[in-house]
Amino acid sequence: MSDSSLIEIVILAAVAAFFIFKLRSVLGKRTGHEEKPDFDPFKPRPNDAEGEDDKVVQLPERGKGPRISQDELFEQGEPESAEAAMDDSPLAAGITQIRLADRDFDPVQFVGGARGAFEMIVAAFADGDSKSLRPLLANDVFSDFDGAIKDRESRNESLETTLIGITSVDLIEAEMQQKSAFVTVKFVSEQVNVTRDSEGRIVDGDPNEVTKITDIWTFARNTRSRDPNWALVATRSPN
Template sequence: MGSFDFVTFFFFVAAVIIFIQLRSVLGKRTGHEAPPRDQMARRDQAPAAEGLDDPKVVTLPRRGRESSEPETFAAVDAYAEPGSELNKGLREVVAADPSFDPVEFVAGATTAYEMIVSAYAEGDRKTLKGLLSREVYDGFVAAIDEREARGETVRSNFVGIEKSSIIQAEMKGTEANITLRIMSQLISATLDKDGEVIEGDLADVTDVNDVWTFARDTRSRDPNWRLIATEADQ
């Protein structure tokens, strides 16, 4: 029992000594510490003050319109010569609709061209309605109505597109207008009610040069472009 009391007393004394030594170290101040509030203030102020009065330090701009401009107009500059009227027009379109890409637009417009030519020949009003402006649609439908009233039909075989390119671009208010020159090959003939060819040829391939203008309101959520004007390129 006496041995147990001695061991207990020994550990108690050792614990007291260790506590006194730790107390002499932990929390000890040197007299040069800044108050907690001052330390926080210094952390807050350091980034703002750093470099403001040093003329050798240049503050980089945040990523925005200016810093992203080369990337934004890269597709336009690759398609149309920088400084040209076409380039300026396409840049206006991209500024209004950053998702616009001239190469992708030409591909889509070329597909629409083929669909419109085929739909007109077949008298497919439903397809035409989704691809044409109201004015152009009314003109196409009027021609189809007259053709059908005479008992005439059109047989058309779309051979392909030789070349399609943007020749003009502009913004009219919030509406983007893109004009293309489309060179295609087509086999087309108009037959009367008796099945006789009265215009065109059922075998000959004809070169067709068209200038078509497509438009889209850049404020609209509808991504589709519609044909607003057509003319033959002489």
């Protein structure tokens, strides 16, 4: 091989090495630590989300849906039992006054809640459960209920109450007194009430007798208070 051919080979090798170096500097080399590209082929495109709005459940605003608290008692309504509150009457006028003071007040929902409160209070009184009664009753009413429970216990007696059913729940009065709203409800229910002594002997009532009972209860709450709960403030029997 001539010296000139050897020189040409060396020159070509140098040129090839130069191009390989430049190519690697442009393309780079993978080390396993490269930053991930912003574009992810497995990431949903904006168009992939079309139609998802139909699956979104909007959370209810205050006063427009059920709440998770004691006042959910007053969030299940019975439209047919509150229709009488919508006519031109003193009751309707009273409800209007309450609505002006409390935009979240709904007589239909209130009726359902009143039914739930009635069932809870009747059951707690029969069980002698003053702790459960405390948040549902105003001070004076609680004192009366708690006193009756303690008097029953002092005689070693127990009360068995079976609520067969509630025949009707009707709003009969509504009014505002300063900042407080008062709503009176008439409950007609069928119950079996039996009082037994410490030996289990019946001292009052008949376990085979269903009695229709009418109770008139008044509930109240301060419309300026953040506490949404109503309390039982008065009880009476029909005239």
